[in-house]
Amino acid sequence: MNKLGIIFFPAYDWAISPTHPEREERLLYTQDQVMEEGIFDIEGICEYKPLMANEEDIKWAHICIPDVRSRITESHLISAGGAMKAADLVLSKETEKAFAIVRPPGHHAMRMVHGARGFCNINIEAVMIEYLRNKYGNKRIAVIDTDCHHGDGTQDIYWHDRDTLFISLHQDGRTLYPGTGFIEEFGGPNAVGYTINIPLPPYTSDDGFLYVVDNLILPILEEYRPDIIINSAGQDNHYTDPITNMRFSAIGYAELNKRINPHIAVLEGGYSIEGALPYVNLGIILAMAGLDYGNIREPDYDPSKMKQSEEITRYIKDLCKIQLERWKNRDIIREGIIKNKKYIDRIRNIYYDTDGISEYQRERAYVCDECSGVLEIWSTSDAGFSVYAVVIPRNACDKCLERGLYFFEKADENSFDYVYLQDKRNGLFIRR
Secondary structure (H helix, E strand, C coil), X not given: CCCEEEEEECCCCXXXXXXXXXXXXXXXHHHHHHHHCCHHHCCCXXXXXXXXXXXXXXXXXXXXXXXXXXXXXXXXHHHHHHXXXXXXXXXXXXXXXXXXXXXXXXXXXXXXXXXXXXXXXCCHHHHHHHHHHHHXXXXXXXXXXXXXXXXXXXHHHCCCCCCEEEEEEEECCCCCCCCCCCCCCCCCCCCXXXXXXXXXXXXXXXXXXXXXXXXXXXXXXXXXXXXXEEEEECCCCECCCCCCCCEECHHHHHHHHHHHCCCEEEECCCCCCCCCHHHHHHHHHHHHHCCCCCCCCCCCCCHHHCCXXXXXXHHHHXXXXXXXXXXXXXXXXXXXXXXXXXXXXXXXXXXECCCCEEEEEEEEEECCCCCCCCEEEEEEECCCCEEEEEEECCCCCHHHHHHHHHHHHHCCHHHCCEEEXXXXXXXEEEEC
């Protein structure tokens, strides 16, 4: 039914360690399965090579400390380029849908990058989103993150952006890294309600995930009406994953993908290299192509062992009611947050677990009814860097543009190692 482009990039030369869960075999078993099933013999399903992102592409999503090259490898540029290629295929209408099956992953990488977090150096979906907006215009985008871990990096980058609806369904942060993604995390002062978190209990099954899709995600998408839907397609909700505690199956993933109907899917996590990824990726491919996926079964799949408890079912139903009500009342909630305030500060301690770096960050968002608002960011890390950054959004009004440029010009360079300007409205990125 749909012409589908598939981009593979296993990153043979990149691994955190030879035995680390995030290694090239994650994709090689999928590649073998796709070839064995004859997927590329089906008319309308084609393989494409990734692009290679450049440093300018990275700068629109991130402020890398001290610079882009110090934080990434060539593999990261190609992984981001694979996502960019998926965007090109869909936005140019060469294909109707695209699936970037690439690594290294990216959804834990935040706006400021002092190092690697959760196996992620740069956020490949964010790089793709900024690329497609630079090339095709300011599209209204919904990101549905189905990774078992909360997509805290994507949330951070689009926390203030009403043009990017971020929805993450994940295992409850009280039970799993990164310990975030609660319902109170609802978006910045100028985008209240455009971050939706759905923290699910351990041992949630297909029924629970699909209930969330039908009763929360789809109603929100129907009202939001995005131009592009992106599935941040982590697969570590699978019942065989070694580092999570969920009971999602390959056919459940395929059905979820069919229902949210994304234009683009980008692989994120998933560490059951033989037991899950070949089957889940195959299910997503078939669902995106509009083909029958009803016969996909993992060798050890037993539906009787996948059922969730009645307690979990009740919890999920209550959670969906709460979040849907909050979405509907987002403007009222915003008024309560911004009342009589010119700006709102957000103070965080961020740990880069992969590199063992601790960051202290203060972010100041200026309240604006016309745009996403200008940001000031003060950041220090025990890697030895102290930085100040000004971020001017793509949709900045004249007042916020003027304010942001003033902050940057008046910054005391002697007080910081680096001072940055990320001016998306004018296409400027300056470090001094």
